[in-house]
Amino acid sequence: MTAYAVIACDAEVPGLGRCMTEDTPLGEPKTATEARQKLRREGWRRTRDGRDLCPHHANRAAA
């Protein structure tokens, strides 16, 4: 069984709802934790309350 870990952005976009940008890191990560470690290098972030943010929204959250 092959499972790809796909991380989706959980940012709330005013008027649009969830961002839902998805990314699957290279290297076929088998767990979400491994996937997040790889995506972090691409600018993704995980918030303290357990939400994933795409690079676009991660930059906003940091500001």
Ligand SMILES: [Zn+2]
């Ligand atoms: Zn986003």
